[in-house]
Amino acid sequence: MVKQVYVHVSNKPGRVHAVMKTLAAAKVNARSLFVADTGDVGIIRLIVDAPERAVAALKGGNFKVDTTDLIGFTVPDEPGGLCNVMKILGENDINIKYSYSLMSRGSGAGIVIRVDDNDKAVQILTEAGVKLFSQGDLS
Amino acid sequence: MNYFLKEIETAPRHELEALQSQRLSSKIKQVYENVKPYRAKMEAAGVKPEDIKSVKDLARLPFTEKQDLRDNYPYGMFAVPMSEVVRIHASSGTTGKQTVVGYTANDIALWAQCAARSLAAIGGTKDDIVQVAYGYGLFTGGLGMHYGAERLGAVTIPASSGNSLRQLEMFRDFGTTIACLTPSYALSLIELMAQKGINKADFKLKAAVCGAEPWTQEMRLQIQKGLGLKAYDIYGLSEILGPSVSCECVEQCGMHICEDHFIPEIVDPDTFEPLPAGEQGELVFTCITKEAFPLIRYRTRDIVRLDYSECKCGRTLVRMMKPQGRTDDMLIIKGVNVFPSQIEAALLGFDPNATQYEIHVFKGDALEVRIEMYDGMFRDSIGSIEEYRRKAIEEISSAVTVKISIKFDEKGQQKRSEGKAKRVFDNRAGGNNHG
Numbered sequence: 001m002v003k004q005v006y007v008h009v010s011n012k013p014g015r016v017h018a019v020m021k022t023l024a025a026a027k028v029n030a031r032s033l034f035v036a037d038t039g040d041v042g043i044i045r046l047i048v049d050a051p052e053r054a055v056a057a058l059k060g061g062n063f064k065v066d067t068t069d070l071i072g073f074t075v076p077d078e079p080g081g082l083c084n085v086m087k088i089l090g091e092n093d094i095n096i097k098y099s100y101s102l103m104s105r106g107s108g109a110g111i112v113i114r115v116d117d118n119d120k121a122v123q124i125l126t127e128a129g130v131k132l133f134s135q136g137d138l139s
Numbered sequence: 140m141n142y143f144l145k146e147i148e149t150a151p152r153h154e155l156e157a158l159q160s161q162r163l164s165s166k167i168k169q170v171y172e173n174v175k176p177y178r179a180k181m182e183a184a185g186v187k188p189e190d191i192k193s194v195k196d197l198a199r200l201p202f203t204e205k206q207d208l209r210d211n212y213p214y215g216m217f218a219v220p221m222s223e224v225v226r227i228h229a230s231s232g233t234t235g236k237q238t239v240v241g242y243t244a245n246d247i248a249l250w251a252q253c254a255a256r257s258l259a260a261i262g263g264t265k266d267d268i269v270q271v272a273y274g275y276g277l278f279t280g281g282l283g284m285h286y287g288a289e290r291l292g293a294v295t296i297p298a299s300s301g302n303s304l305r306q307l308e309m310f311r312d313f314g315t316t317i318a319c320l321t322p323s324y325a326l327s328l329i330e331l332m333a334q335k336g337i338n339k340a341d342f343k344l345k346a347a348v349c350g351a352e353p354w355t356q357e358m359r360l361q362i363q364k365g366l367g368l369k370a371y372d373i374y375g376l377s378e379i380l381g382p383s384v385s386c387e388c389v390e391q392c393g394m395h396i397c398e399d400h401f402i403p404e405i406v407d408p409d410t411f412e413p414l415p416a417g418e419q420g421e422l423v424f425t426c427i428t429k430e431a432f433p434l435i436r437y438r439t440r441d442i443v444r445l446d447y448s449e450c451k452c453g454r455t456l457v458r459m460m461k462p463q464g465r466t467d468d469m470l471i472i473k474g475v476n477v478f479p480s481q482i483e484a485a486l487l488g489f490d491p492n493a494t495q496y497e498i499h500v501f502k503g504d505a506l507e508v509r510i511e512m513y514d515g516m517f518r519d520s521i522g523s524i525e526e527y528r529r530k531a532i533e534e535i536s537s538a539v540t541v542k543i544s545i546k547f548d549e550k551g552q553q554k555r556s557e558g559k560a561k562r563v564f565d566n567r568a569g570g571n572n573h574g
Contacts, residue, residue, distance in 0.1 A: 004519070008517070008524075009549050010548060010552065041512070041547045063550060064513065066519065114519075
């Protein structure tokens with residue numbers, strides 16, 4: 001499991017910078033970033049090397065910060081690499097709420113997904129031989 | 140039960156009315172002789188001082204309004220020579236020129252007595268340590284409660300407002316048992332406690348006396364929980380006295396008015412005709428003991444209901460229910476009267492944690508409620524944000540019968556209050572910007 005750090009900010013210029021500045025000062029390295037918006041609220045989603053330190057630093061900066069568990073897995077960096085995993089998830093009725101990718105991980109591409117039932121998804125992916133990675137692999 | 144002046148506070152109504160009548164007729168004589176604007180108003184209305192023999196004659200007298208105070212700025216309504224005046228206070232003047240009020244030495248003593256009665260009503264005694272975190276200065280809150288706490292014989296800490304971390308340190312180190320502060324400031328202290336990891340178990344607080352701005356039952360519960368005490372409502376306005384014109388007792392079921400000093404009436408806000416006991420309308424006060432600034436039939440603009448029924452605390456003094464709004468705070472949105480207090484009650488009823496909010500009105504009567512995000516308010520999905528927005532719109536719109544919109548502000552972005560919270564921003568041309 002990968003611990004995603006997410007922050008709710010106002011959807012206006014400079015807010016992503018404010019978050020990244022806080023993380024930089026705490027010597028937290030971000031591995032991936034995904035910004036979503038609702039019009040007035042921006043959700044900044046982050047995969048970092050040290051989630052606890054990131055949360056503490058952001059809390060100290062009075063940000064509205066929390067964490068969610070995502071599933072991380074590696075796929076071959078080639079055409080059709082992601083296709084097989086998506087097929088398995090679809091066939092097992094697992095809905096992906098959102099997903100994004102990480103900087104390349106060795107020979108493969110790192111992907112994180114947010115699903116409703118983490119335990120079920122992990123079990124299915126493991127049984128199918130998909131290579132999972134966890135927070136420990138990112139530090 | 141804890142009283143400060145038991146004889147007056149529990150007097151039978153007929154005795155109280157006799158006292159009021161006697162004080163009223165002599166006060167009317169004094170203002171007629173000494174205050175030019177009053178004499179002119181009474182002459183225009185064809186009323187002579189000798190016509191006012193009892194409280195039943197009150198309705199024959201003309202009203203006094205805030206505009207009268209502005210027209211006679213600064214000292215034109217004073218009823219004694221300036222040599223008799225020992226203190227000046229002034230209103231915050233958020234809706235126009237500030238209004239100036241004066242006090243003689245006797246008025247200051249009377250005020251201290253009323254404030255001591257308020258503190259006693261909520262259980263205060265000379266053994267208490269009272270931290271006054273209202274602003275000291277022209278605003279009546281600080282000095283008003285200060286003199287009251289001293290009159291009660293309690294230890295009085297003149298903390299004034301602001302310097303929030305220090306306020307919390309004093310709660311802890313000085314063993315404060317009663318805090319006097321605005322409800323919005325109480326909430327911002329609770330927020331700071333969470334940030335700094337300060338625990339209410341380190342405090343000896345038993346009561347908070349919260350006034351100077353409207354607040355809701357939901358806020359009361361939050362303050363009580365957050366500080367570990369009972370929070371009481373106190374009412375006052377500088378034109379009449381300052382805090383302690385009325386105050387709740389330990390029963391928390393309405394604020395007992397110091398009727399031996401101030402006669403309340405409820406009038407229809409449109410026709411100004413007196414309404415029967417128990418009906419809701421605009422609250423009007425007549426000062427019958429004050430010397431320097433005894434206003435007669437002053438229209439407070441507060442929409443209030445009075446309850447003359449017996450209170451469990453034993454006080455016979457009438458109870459005023461929490462004001463339901465102010466006639467001059469009222470927003471007219473597409474022809475509908477909307478009180479900011481209604482919006483607050485609906486919002487906090489829906490989400491008790493949404494205590495940091497602002498109300499904005501824009502051209503075309505667009506009404507927007509801006510809620511500041513707090514930890515745990517929603518999860519990382521857009522769905523949870525939109526679900527909250529949809530429910531908030533539904534709850535508030537149905538409460539005020541006007542369609543509203545909701546915006547979310549970033550945590551910590553809205554301006555925090557150290558005194559009266561400013562929550563309403565009317566951006567329409569000519570709109571008032573008030574508390």
